[in-house]
Amino acid sequence: MKHHLLPVSPKTVHWGYFSKVVTPALTLKSGDRATIETLTHHANDDYERMIEGDPGAESVFKWTREHKAVVRRGSGPTEGPFIRGSGEGVGVHLLTGPVAIEGAEPGDVLEVRILDVRPRPACKACYAGKCFGSNVAANWGFHYHDLIEEPKPREVVTIFELDTSGEPFAKAVYNYVWMPQTDPDGILHPTIDYPGVCVDHATIRKRENILPNVRVPARLHFGTMGLAPSEEDFVSSIPPSYTGGNIDDWRVGKGAKMFYPVAVPGAFFSVGDPHAAQGDSELGGTAIETSLTGDFEFILHKHRDLGGTPLEGLTHPMLETADAWSVYGFTFPNYLAELGANAQLDVANHSSLDRAMRDAFRKLRRFLMTVHKMSEDEAISLMSVGADFGVTQVVDANWGVHGTIRKNVFRCD
Structure with missing residues (x-):
């Protein structure tokens, strides 16, 4: 290192x-x-x-x-x-x-x-x-x-x-x-x-x-x-x-x-x-914007090694903390591919929390079914009773909803 x-x-x-x-x-x-x-x-x-x-x-x-x-x-x-x-x-x-x-x-x-x-x-x-x-x-x-x-x-x-x-x-x-x-x-x-x-x-x-x-x-x-x-x-x-971004x-x-x-x-x-x-939604347009220094560690996971891990099939940003996993839903999961040549300008005209929520749901469903080997019905039930969905931001043109599942809902024994 x-x-x-x-x-x-x-x-x-x-x-x-x-x-x-x-x-x-x-x-x-x-x-x-x-x-x-x-x-x-x-x-x-x-x-x-x-x-x-x-x-x-x-x-x-x-x-x-x-x-x-x-x-x-x-x-x-x-x-x-x-x-x-x-x-x-x-x-x-x-x-x-x-x-x-x-x-x-x-x-x-x-x-x-x-x-x-x-x-x-x-x-x-x-x-x-x-x-x-x-x-x-x-x-x-x-x-x-x-x-x-x-x-x-x-x-x-x-x-x-x-x-x-x-x-x-x-x-x-x-x-x-x-x-x-x-x-x-x-x-x-x-x-x-x-x-x-x-x-x-x-x-x-x-x-x-x-x-x-x-x-x-x-x-x-x-x-x-x-x-x-x-x-x-x-x-x-x-x-x-x-x-990300x-x-x-x-x-x-x-x-x-x-x-x-x-x-x-x-x-x-x-x-x-x-x-x-910052609060969830960043409602007024910004957080408390300040200058920071961070210490980072970078780990590359090769595609050939992803099978059977929480990263299998990952096509979007995902957060892990000590207590939870979070996925991020957006109005457009990949607005650059979905909106064509003028995507960078057009995306702000289509912001929708409905679409961001559906994207977050689909991503968390995939996570539960792929990583935790649940059936779709099991995943939907768990999301209803044990997952938290919140508005990440409504100011960045491509609005966001995060879906969070706490680690303590899964038995370790």
Whole structure:
């Protein structure tokens, strides 16, 4: 076993997409471990707290009229003309990687073990021991067209604080209503429509003493983690799919194991969208978006060895914790294959929890019948009395439902 370090820099991150053609930032073998740094794409909501003084973050977020450290920001083209900015197709998340796995081939399954997760502390002396994150009630949120207070519509950014010494709670510091921002290239952003735009705090009004009696339990996890799909060279980071991606499940944290079907040689694993806390559904549009560092272990399961194991026939992401197994249902299990040439744009027009629930049911039924050798009738009965289905997220274009079966329902004797 070898332990690798993958820090953030303009050469080790890619912004807003998964890709099978990007040069890997790291190549390792099955059984190796890696410490991987990740940055939140919302750090510029408060530059002073989340970027200033941090060499890695400053290098990635550097954007002036003369120089843009990370040009492509989404699955779109790098050549203009542009309306919102280069790479403006779709996709927003800062991802670290890709990490190539030696010997990985389509049909294999990659197991990713999350050994530890740590917050990335603020670097300014006045914020010593603190970590900050941003929660955005955004235009893509489930609530956006159902507001009851004025002004309507509005996008609101709430900045949260965590204690990096181990305090397991986040507390709100202040919030503000998004005001139109002009980026270094002179493009005006009336809404939050392009990742990495720096908010000029002279243009906003901070509202302090908010949520004064609320402490949010920390759930450090990675919202976006997975492998490169095979269908396109550049695939938006927003909709989750059969190789993982933006699943947004707070359970994907320390101690969890994620299993992904390999779609391309090398697997091409990427991770980002780090969160300090999130509830099921991620209703307003984001979690507490913060920067985290994770310790990971990678285990490659070859296709020839999958028979008779819980990974037999696995064609979708699956989570294992100490207590349970979870599968993920989506409106479209593989939207890239199902929706054709314009899939990355069209998927957001068809979001459905009904379809996601049915997909989760079918995947958990397959798991129980294949892994636990149940008949269909037995599996359906157990799902009704012993499984839990919940709304994972309703903000990522391809909506998600997770189906969870607890391990203690199975006898070990």
